[in-house]
Amino acid sequence: MALVDLRHVRFRYAGSDSYALNDVSLSAERGEFILLVGPSGCGKSTLLRVLNGLVPHFYEGEFEGEAKVAGLDVRSTPTHVLARHVGMVFQDPENQLFLSSVEREIAFGLENLGLPRSEVRRRVREVLKEFNLESIKEKAPYELSGGQQQKVAIASVMALEPEILALDEPTANLDPLSALEVLTLVNRLVKEKSVLAFVVEHRLEIALRFATRMIVMLDGRVAADGGPREVLLKAGKVVGYPPVTLAHVLLKRKGLVGDGVPLTCEELAEEVIAKWAMRYS
Amino acid sequence: MGDAILVEDVHFSYEGVPALRGVSLTIRTGEVLAIMGENGAGKTTLVKHFIGLLKPERGRVLVFGTDTRDASVAQLARRVGLVFQNPDHQLFAESVEGEVLFTLKNMGYPPDKARAICDSILKLFELDRYKDRSPYSLSIGERKRLAIAAVVSYNPDILVLDEPTAGQDFFNKSKISKLIFKLRMQGKGVVIVTHDVEFAAQVADRVVLMAEGRVIREGGAKDVLTDAEALRRARLMLPQIPATAAILEAEGVSLPSKPLLPGTLYLELLELLDHRWSERE
Numbered sequence: 001m002a003l004v005d006l007r008h009v010r011f012r013y014a015g016s017d018s019y020a021l022n023d024v025s026l027s028a029e030r031g032e033f034i035l036l037v038g039p040s041g042c043g044k045s046t047l048l049r050v051l052n053g054l055v056p057h058f059y060e061g062e063f064e065g066e067a068k069v070a071g072l073d074v075r076s077t078p079t080h081v082l083a084r085h086v087g088m089v090f091q092d093p094e095n096q097l098f099l100s101s102v103e104r105e106i107a108f109g110l111e112n113l114g115l116p117r118s119e120v121r122r123r124v125r126e127v128l129k130e131f132n133l134e135s136i137k138e139k140a141p142y143e144l145s146g147g148q149q150q151k152v153a154i155a156s157v158m159a160l161e162p163e164i165l166a167l168d169e170p171t172a173n174l175d176p177l178s179a180l181e182v183l184t185l186v187n188r189l190v191k192e193k194s195v196l197a198f199v200v201e202h203r204l205e206i207a208l209r210f211a212t213r214m215i216v217m218l219d220g221r222v223a224a225d226g227g228p229r230e231v232l233l234k235a236g237k238v239v240g241y242p243p244v245t246l247a248h249v250l251l252k253r254k255g256l257v258g259d260g261v262p263l264t265c266e267e268l269a270e271e272v273i274a275k276w277a278m279r280y281s
Numbered sequence: 282m283g284d285a286i287l288v289e290d291v292h293f294s295y296e297g298v299p300a301l302r303g304v305s306l307t308i309r310t311g312e313v314l315a316i317m318g319e320n321g322a323g324k325t326t327l328v329k330h331f332i333g334l335l336k337p338e339r340g341r342v343l344v345f346g347t348d349t350r351d352a353s354v355a356q357l358a359r360r361v362g363l364v365f366q367n368p369d370h371q372l373f374a375e376s377v378e379g380e381v382l383f384t385l386k387n388m389g390y391p392p393d394k395a396r397a398i399c400d401s402i403l404k405l406f407e408l409d410r411y412k413d414r415s416p417y418s419l420s421i422g423e424r425k426r427l428a429i430a431a432v433v434s435y436n437p438d439i440l441v442l443d444e445p446t447a448g449q450d451f452f453n454k455s456k457i458s459k460l461i462f463k464l465r466m467q468g469k470g471v472v473i474v475t476h477d478v479e480f481a482a483q484v485a486d487r488v489v490l491m492a493e494g495r496v497i498r499e500g501g502a503k504d505v506l507t508d509a510e511a512l513r514r515a516r517l518m519l520p521q522i523p524a525t526a527a528i529l530e531a532e533g534v535s536l537p538s539k540p541l542l543p544g545t546l547y548l549e550l551l552e553l554l555d556h557r558w559s560e561r562e
Binding site: 172 | 320449455477
């Protein structure tokens with residue numbers, strides 16, 4: 001069975017008259033970097049909350065369909081068990097980081113699992129090293145920049161060694177270079193540890209380069225799901241085209257580029273140069 | 282275009298830690314100015330000086346000729362509308378229309394006039410269907426739009442938007458850029474504080490780059506946002522189109538001038554192509 005397997009999931013928050021998720025079916029495997037996009041209120045955050053059981057255990061409402069994560073039925077599995085499989089990171093790391101030092105922050109989740117002290121210490125050391133946080137381990141989270149805070153938030157959930165990372169607009173408050181660093185870190189976890197990452201992100205010009213798959217949601221439904229190039233062509237009017245893709249559309253009309261769909265500056269430049277070389281060689 | 286706000290050699294520090302180290306710039310009506318730089322560069326500290334929320338320790342700020350030291354925040358806010366990055370810092374009424382009505386009452390509008398303005402502004406911002414709902418029941422994007430609507434309602438000459446696109450989806454971003462163009466058409470001045478280089482490329486006429494409390498580069502958007510070196514010093518990235526042009530240049534396809542937007546890249550490539558063809562003939 002797939003690592004994440006949702007079948008005909010519908011969910012309506014208590015007190016709301018419309019469905020936040022309306023017949024959502026999808027499955028996902030390790031090693032995927034899934035970019036989850038769509039207008040505010042389309043159900044992206046609700047979808048992430050299903051993965052770690054916040055929906056329906058914490059947010060009450062009417063839940064239909066089947067949701068399995070790491071083989072566990074989300075509806076009958078307590079959230080603390082799901083938390084070992086799904087690490088959640090939110091837009092505002094201040095909501096997530098609350099201890100006096102980076103080191104304590106990373107130890108907290110491990111202590112909560114009831115691991116022996118020596119094991120906690122060993123894992124904290126490993127994580128600090130792996131995420132390159134050793135130099136700031138004594139610092140309080142509020143002393144760090146937004147980008148560093150997000151890295152600490154990711155490190156502290158990765159300490160629990162989940163197979164799935166769910167990030168809800170992790171870079172919304174970051175400047176572009178810090179945003180790129182955070183997503184590069186997520187991409188490394190996908191590539192090196194075969195983590196399955198769900199990333200909600202509006203800034204396609206920064207995130208698209210990493211995506212192996214893109215899911216567009218609209219009004220609680222999956223409107224498009226597939227490779228990022230194909231989905232972008234299909235749903236660009238809803239999620240916006242990055243400038244390079246827009247330039248490509250214009251150039252293609254005059255036959256100045258090939259048929260590929262560039263997601264980065266390098267790819268667009270390559271398309272232009274390839275045609276150029278053909279014409280003038 | 283007229284000079285609206287003059288910032289002259291302004292210094293400011295928080296408990297001895299310098300945040301602004303001698304900033305000078307001019308804000309004009311009929312123009313969109315983007316103030317850019319990484320988090321902590323001093324952008325928000327600077328705009329707080331525009332309505333006297335902060336007063337300079339050295340230097341001075343003149344708002345339509347009045348030194349901000351000689352006027353109250355309320356007086357200055359009539360001419361300069363400031364929308365904070367986090368809408369929750371300025372929304373407090375019990376309903377969406379209450380928010381706008383309260384602002385108008387505060388600015389001395391009689392009730393019947395306020396009512397008429399409120400109805401039209403909520404329609405303009407596509408918030409009329411929520412008019413009786415609590416602002417807190419809206420999505421973050423909608424709350425941001427409401428915060429902007431409340432400030433636009435009383436018709437200030439200069440509108441200052443702090444990070445208008447942070448966490449905003451494509452629809453909201455397009456709405457905000459349309460609004461900015463509209464205000465400029467009406468002869469207003471618009472200041473956006475942002476690190477979203479793609480958004481600045483779309484809407485700004487002029488760009489000021491800040492780093493460590495200083496202005497490090499100022500000029501037309503087309504010059505500043507294609508200046509890789511200056512952007513790097515401000516810890517910002519080149520927008521996608523100038524970045525693509527830089528790669529093309531390195532590969533020997535050198536464009537007549539530096540494009541900032543997809544449309545210009547397209548036109549420049551077309552021109553280059555025509556030129557090459559005529560050379561052949």
